Amino acid sequence: MPIYEFKCPNGTVTEKFVKMGTKEIECPKCHQKAKKLISLCTFELKGGGWYADGYSSGKKKI
Numbered sequence: 001m002p003i004y005e006f007k008c009p010n011g012t013v014t015e016k017f018v019k020m021g022t023k024e025i026e027c028p029k030c031h032q033k034a035k036k037l038i039s040l041c042t043f044e045l046k047g048g049g050w051y052a053d054g055y056s057s058g059k060k061k062i
């Protein structure tokens with residue numbers, strides 16, 4: 001199971017083991033929704049819909 005990184009609105013990045021398809025978690029610090037980041041080292045080319053339907057609304061903001 002891959003490690004994903006999640007980033008909350010406050011900018012806190014949390015690494016967590018989650019199931020494939022998990023889109024967001026609760027930030028352990030501020031308890032807001034933290035959205036999944038795509039990490040180069042854990043990215044898997046599996047195709048499928050999780051990327052398209054899960055990430056399209058959350059394009060990265062820097």
Ligand SMILES: [Zn+2]
Pocket residue numbers: 008009010011012027028029030031032
């Ligand atoms: Zn937070």
